[in-house]
Amino acid sequence: MSAAAKPAPLLAGGKAFPVPRGMSLSHWLQGVRANPLLDKRTTETLPASADVVIIGSGLTGTLTAYELLTRPDPPKNVVVLEARELCSGATGRNAGHCKPDQYRGFAKYSKLFGKEQAKKLLAHEWETWEKLVAFVQREKVDCDLWVGDTLDVAMTDEAAAKNLAVYEDYKAYGGKVDHITYTSVAVEAEKVSRLKGAKAVWAWKASTLYPWKLVAHLMRICLAKGLNLQTWTPATSVTSSDGGHWAVNTARGSITTPTVVYATNAYTSGLIPSWASYIQPTAHMCNKVVPPRAFAGARALRNSYAVLADDGTFTINQRCTSDGTLLFGGDNPNQHWLKAYLAQDESGMRLFDDSLSDFEPVTQAVRDLATQSLEGWDEDIDSPGVGPVYAWSGIIGQSADGLPFIGPLPDHPGQWVAAGFHGHGMPHIFTCAPGLVTLMQGGTWADTGLPECLELTKERLAKIGETPDFNKPIV
Template sequence: MSTIANGAANPTAPGFPHPDPCLSFWLQGGRSSPLIGHRTTDALPETADVTIIGSGISGGALAYFLLTGPNPPKRVVMLEAREVCYGATGRNGGHCRPDCYRGYKGYKAHFGKEQALKILQNEMDTLNLVDEIVTKENIDCDFWRGRSYDVALDQTCADFFKESYDEFIADGGIVDEIVTTFTDPEDAAKRTRSNGALAAYEFPAGSLWPFKLVTHLIRLCIDKHDMNLQTNTPARAVTQAADGKWAIQTDRGTITTEKVVYCTNAFTATLLPEFLGRIAPYRGQCSAVIPTKPFSGKNMLTHTYSHRNGVNNFDYTIQRPKDGTIIVGGGRWMVPVEQLIGCTDDSQKVPDLTEYLRGVMKTTMTGWGEEALNEGLLVDWTGIMGYTPEAVPYVGAVHGKPGAFISAGHSGHGMARAMTCSRGIAALLRGESWETTGLPECFQPTPERLASPKQTVEEMWVESGKTDSTVPMMH
């Protein structure tokens, strides 16, 4: 894994996913999936037209858009190091939540006004696309579409929200019928049922069961479009042959492919060393909580949430309409960042974060009350995200490597971006132009972007004290 030594950031290759990870709430509920241990063929295929490395939302959506689009390739292979959707997607908060204003100022500082506006528009496009695909394919993944609250719990955060909101509007950002502001503390606290709320901003969001979304798409690709899925088959190295094709080495043999797509998120730099320090592993922790009676039945939460102190200290919360279970994650500022940045071990939990998550609903929500036996924390788990210096992903053709593409580094915000990014990669694989993808140009992994900013992800979060407001930490 990457290492943090003596208080300084020293990124090294992240290695490979842990072979025995813990189970998330989503994965616990998916143990009946026929894709567990699935290999479409007993032997690893020797050749492919397109090979997708990774089976999370990026890989699953890419396969879907590629195989259901025009002129699909005949031989598509998906390699997964562990079980299907066992990486970040299978461990996230089930929150498809577009940023409708908050990160604008930071993105503008990195990429300029035009790109910052495109970044936020892309997130709304993604929510709409997820809604569209779930409906079109009749996917049973508990998809819910409604509204979310950004809740400021201190003045620094309230000021940050207002500054970003005002600058977004001044630069032509659209908030009418999208964002509603509540800047009176008493009103904000009452509306959000949150202790100590100073302000709240309301906007569209969705929630879902991410494992079920991804496995539905992958099963569709296998059953109807002959995709070959090979689980428990980590890609150990990728090299280019003299004929320009790519040779992917695995423990079960080598597959030669015309095109390769890296949907490898936190682990990308192991196979693509040029992304070392550009995409860094970042361990997070999330939980499932059984609500008390005051947050059950007709008193369930009507919105999803992000509760924030300062700029980058936040928790995120959804309450599942189907069964009332609350999914809450966060608390990362409670432990030294050296325990999180560079860490790729999702087989262990951080005890201090477990204790934080055990009490966060009582601390944050007004009237939570005392927990009866078997109310409160049900289970918590860890997941490995992939962060970039600017908190936006790398999406597009890999420079200097014809036939290689990437969608990775989603910075803990993949559910609000990955679906449109994968649709864009599918278009590029068909030979279409970048313009047809509709994605922000700043997502591309150009040599210029890889060289700037000079700081690595590790340096930004460790040596800058984690407080750089131009790098909005997402979820």
């Protein structure tokens, strides 16, 4: 693609939302550099009009398009606009974990939305995971799917006690826990987890996968059904047009449409400036680690992880069905150094700059966990190509109340939002995007089957008010 085709900045309330000059390439984006979908434009010029314009080509935007085009009476013209490469936002930058929270978020969600909604949320995450796995298996999607036991491993007595209290509270309220195995004997916890010093382990089913390839599979189906994909085409604004329609404006022209879907996650306020009070972007790091001999071959890790410490949580995608690398994400104990770095920039531009790579304090926390807790890790750690070999940044769409917003944009008929996944999108999107399409087709919220606390309403926005709290932990 020529230099002239590179995108112009997005605008957010008078501030630029620049596309970084050299975005970092995640593990997923590195592995598909020759894929023609990366920079695909179905037509050389933008269509003047469309029945639906979806802004964003991650899992939310692409699955929304898929649902629209595969249900009865599909729209004739659907356009997906992507600011950069296909699926180069949050979906293409995560650690590849689809882990439905099955107890740990109960305390946080109960405080915010009440225990009944918290219980519904955990059931919703399990349903989402089941639907994602069923789709991948049924459609034989080539996306490195792994299904097996994910482990929550408490590494301190305090973390063990804290999480056990939440688990017991959820169980006492009637939460489903018969599919969870709990181990509190330290010797057994160490054996199950292979982590020295482990105090307790909770285990249940979850998955890891190659999320970009799942999106690509969905996108190919959509393209075969007539979808128009336009990469490297950032929307700069959405304005009113004739006949009650909307104009989606880009540097390459405008598209008139009655229906706009914001699948923009962290970048939503770039197009709806008032939403800076509801969704905030923030950079986050993931690390790619090549394991030494003690954790390779027959001795490779066979579980995915959330490693729970007093000062943070690691997640680990072990990729044991594919290349065997370990991908570390989550709320790493040294992410606070990254947050401090971001805060030093008074303009706020760093919050959505995903060109950052190899942020040393975060990488050091990964090294510390591996060397201190994984038996035998140090035996050949100095060998070339072993250990942390690369880290990349992604932009989390932090929600002001910790949950995504799904539904119509108030006072903007024909505009719809599915955004603000708070670093936990994979266990939401495979039901939230279909739910959004149900609403777009005239269904009620009850028809979506989604928990009520996910619905985008004026009342929910008013409750958040003028002083949002974006510091809620990622589950």
